Amino acid sequence: MIKLLTFPPAFGLFAASPFCVKAAYLLNMSGQKWEREDMLDPRKMPYGKLPAIRAGERLIADSDRIQTYLESEGADFNKGLSDLDKANARAFIRMSEEHLYFHLVLDRWADDAIWPKVRDVYFSQVPPGLRHVIAAGVRRKTLSGLHSQGLGRLSQEERLARIEPDIDAITMRLRHSHFLFGDQPTAADASVAPMLAAATASPGVTLMGRMIEGNEVLMAYIARVDESCG
Structure with missing residues (x-):
C-alpha cells in the first residue's frame, strides 16, 4: 500500500x-x-x-x-483530452502552481495580522519558548525569497491586479463544463481546485480569498472537485 x-x-x-x-x-x-x-x-x-x-x-x-x-502504474489523469486540451491543462496547472501559489504564501507569511495564526499551526511542534524565534527566522527567509522572486515587492492591491485575470480565466473555463476540461476531473482540477480552496481557508481576511469566496462558480467548483476526488 x-x-x-x-x-x-x-x-x-x-x-x-x-x-x-x-x-x-x-x-x-x-x-x-x-x-x-x-x-x-x-x-x-x-x-x-x-x-x-x-x-x-x-x-x-x-x-x-x-x-x-x-x-x-497505469493511471490516466487526462483521459479523453485532445492534445490541445492537454497543452491548455498544462498551462492552467502552471498558472496555479507557479503564480497563484506564491500569492497564497504571501497572504499567509507576509500579513502581520494573519501570520501569528499561521505560525502556531506550522510550528506547533516547536516548544512555545522557541517557536517565535525559529518561526521568525524561517519567515524572514521565506519573505526574502518572495522579494527576490518579485511578487514580494508588490502592494496587496497590485497583487490583486495580477490575480484577477487568472481567476477570470478559471471562471471562464468553468462556465462551459463541470470541470476545467469536461465532465470528469483531470490532473488540472487536482492542481487548481486545492489552490483555490487553500486561498479561501487561510486564517484571516485576504483579498484573494474574498475574490474567490464571492465567485459562486469557483466555490461550487471547489466543492465538486473535493466530492469527486477527495
Whole structure:
C-alpha cells in the first residue's frame, strides 16, 4: 500500500499545503490504495518539502513526480483530452502552481495580522519558548525569497491586479463544463481546485480569498472537485 507523507490537516482542509491535497486527489483518482502519514518537519525529505509517497522501497517526492509515478502504474489523469486540451491543462496547472501559489504564501507569511495564526499551526511542534524565534527566522527567509522572486515587492492591491485575470480565466473555463476540461476531473482540477480552496481557508481576511469566496462558480467548483476526488 502506498503511504502519503503529508502535512497534517489545517484550516479545515486535508492539509495546509495545496500540493499535499493535490497528491491525495491524484492518489484517489488513480484507484491505488493508500494511507496518510502526517508530519510537520519535511527537512529530511527529498527537496526538503512535502508531499512525498512511499511506494515499496521507493520514496518519491514532489507532486509532479508523484503524478508521473502513478501514470507509470497505469493511471490516466487526462483521459479523453485532445492534445490541445492537454497543452491548455498544462498551462492552467502552471498558472496555479507557479503564480497563484506564491500569492497564497504571501497572504499567509507576509500579513502581520494573519501570520501569528499561521505560525502556531506550522510550528506547533516547536516548544512555545522557541517557536517565535525559529518561526521568525524561517519567515524572514521565506519573505526574502518572495522579494527576490518579485511578487514580494508588490502592494496587496497590485497583487490583486495580477490575480484577477487568472481567476477570470478559471471562471471562464468553468462556465462551459463541470470541470476545467469536461465532465470528469483531470490532473488540472487536482492542481487548481486545492489552490483555490487553500486561498479561501487561510486564517484571516485576504483579498484573494474574498475574490474567490464571492465567485459562486469557483466555490461550487471547489466543492465538486473535493466530492469527486477527495
